[in-house]
Amino acid sequence: MDNVPIVALCGFLGSGKTTLLRRWRRDEALANAAFIVHDLSEQGIDASLLSPDDKTPQAGSLVGRVAALHGQHSNKQLSESLGTTLEEISALNPSIVLSESTGAARPWPLIKALTQDSRFFLRHFIVTVDALNLHRDFLDGKMLTADLDAHGDPALCRAVEVLAEQLAFANVIVLTKTDTVTKAVIENQVSYLQKLQPHATIALSARAGLLLPQLENTPPPNFLTLSNKAKQLGLIQQTSTAENVEAVVFRDQRPFHPQRLHEACMNHLGTGLYRTKGFLWLASRPDHTLLWQQSGSQISLELTGLWRAELAKNADGKLLPEEVEHLQNMLKNEHPIFGDRHNEITIIGIETDRNAFLSALKNALCTPQEIEAWQNGESFPDPWPKSLRHSQ
């Protein structure tokens, strides 16, 4: 068997790695690919988004062709877990392995862990860069090239360090979300990125418009060069993920008050709140399971489906009686008022900003009186967009 290429997708939190992989997964030529998904959160949302049935594989396990390495597997146990996973993956005989790292990944431990098995080789080390955040927070990239103090903001300084370190190892830089900034901004950003990594290929992607075959002519990274770079930058003895960037999960079954959740987002998104993602429900839209995504100042709510508690009502009469009974059985052990509706949101960032947002989320939950109002069918002011995009 020829050595199997690994395409590593690295890049800061929320910079569009999963979005690219979900698009690439649909490519016929990648039908035989295996996926490795690292996620700092113990929730493993990225792995579930890449799994064919949208189920979250258990942390550390390979389900079908997707290895879910979230939680400890993405940091403390990175090398060990990747060793086991690569062994399992080789039994699948994949033509290629696509590996997504956590956005807080430090590149050198990741590269070493990915290249520990000689049956595989590193074909690309791709670093995604979010054009919108680069524009809003990092002077289009100038902050990465010059020794600027990130406006004296320690959270932004931390982000600059992580991003600059990831970029130092890239053979391909993908500037993502180019649909959110002007052409002039993109040109400016490309010139800064090129200055930073003169030998890297720079590609642009708007809503995952870039396909993997477009990078075919880019040569693979040279391991020795990367190893020398790690030595030169003093990065040999490193933790696998950036220090002080941690994940906590907010869980609660009560509905969010739509207006207060909106205010929490307007007023409590500190610069050190790098990434939040998860599922939630609003008192104003109790049928819908909503996918929440925030990276930097970009926030989105998408529709992923209906809660079982809603489906079991069989409002449109399309379900067979046995299907309704099955749903009702599944709901037996769920909450007596909310059924399976719940909120589960991973919050990644610097401690002070994480804690501030956690308490803002708690305050945005409905009070007992509001829950009673919801049960009585009362309406709630809802500033969120009326029609939401379906998550694909």
Ligand SMILES: Nc1nc2c(ncn2[C@@H]2O[C@H](COP(=O)(O)OP(=O)(O)OP(=O)(O)O)[C@@H](O)[C@H]2O)c(=O)[nH]1
């Ligand atoms: N407008 C726009 N939004 C994008 C694009 N790519 C990704 N997004 C949005 O950015 C958010 C984060 O995208 P992801 O693909 O989940 O980012 P990620 O790098 O995998 O995130 P982590 O794994 O948590 O670090 C989501 O809400 C995406 O819909 C793009 O090209 N344009």
